[in-house]
Amino acid sequence: MKVTHPLVSIVDDDESVRESLPDLLKELGFSADAFSSAEEFLASDSLGRTRCLILDVAMPGMTGPELHIELMRRGEKIPTIFITALKDDAVRPRLIEQGAVECLFKPFTDDALQEALNSALQPD
Template identity: 65%
Template sequence: MAERSLIAVVDDDESVRESLPDLLREFGFAAQAFASAEAFLASSCVGEAHCLILDMCMPGMSGRELQRELVRRWHTVPIVFITAHGDEALRPRVLEQGAVECLFKPFSDTALLGAIRAALHLK
């Protein structure tokens, strides 16, 4: 059996941390959820994740700050940002800075799967 790609979810919203990993497992991925950027950085998942679904606005270190920290540490993991607090001007900026996608909550399962497939270079 082939190893399933590990998708890390970093979001301070408990309902997202509970529902997204279940959805990702239904899609056939392995999933791990974290309540903060700091918790993700302290985990072994940093070097193991194949894709990061990352909330942009969190207490403490924001999603964009985590993105910069990962670059600083030479960790190249594809990032799909999710946010409830964005406007359309935000999306081109985060894509320009290396994110694979930026989805605005609420987003569809189809949009999420498409973003993950793009991140993992799947068809």
């Protein structure tokens, strides 16, 4: 019997994040897909299978918050964890208010990510 792991999609324009985060997610028991832009994620077949989304806040083109709003507009209710290198104390409360599960500041710990994923994937 094939064991399926929940798919976590990562959208980040930083190549080092797209290379390292999927490995960590696999160690934590998830499947992972990584995308360099919001547009690339929206055009992918991962959209319908994604159980949790890890979004960078600041990206060229469509930003993480803009993607989050677009997904909600489309009726896609994907739990979202934002990650950001921006040290702006106003960012986290605003994103949580808009429906994000968590907003982690880079660099974040494996434990902080695991905790955010556990929250994101809690059954309602």
